[in-house]
Amino acid sequence: MASEATDIAERGRTAFVVKWVASVIQIMGYGATGFGWAPWNLYLFLVGVLGWLLVGVLWNDRALMLVHFVALGSMLVGMASR
Template structure:
């Protein structure tokens, strides 16, 4: 199909999760604490799902650990 490529489900999830994580970084930079956590949770969960779709254990591992660390930090706060 040349330059136009059909996005599959994993592509949509991947890009949505990426945008969410970028928004999380921006929210962190501007001190929007509750927004950044929400965006990061969406991004981390989305990338974990992509790892499952691709059967990529490295992607699943890093995002599961990051999500667990974030949840532990929120529980301790």
């Protein structure tokens, strides 16, 4: 039981760090978009979306995973078609 509680606590700490880092990176992506810094804005958004997808996995939150999986797919298809 203690091992399971430790695992849950560790996943919570990991999710906390990943969600804040991913959020800051996405905000940087918005700033890069505002300044017209393409394609850096897309790279920043890609990292942010991957981070939030990981948070969805850590939280076992299917809605969060779905939204970011679709966003990731859309971004990759858009980037590949350029």
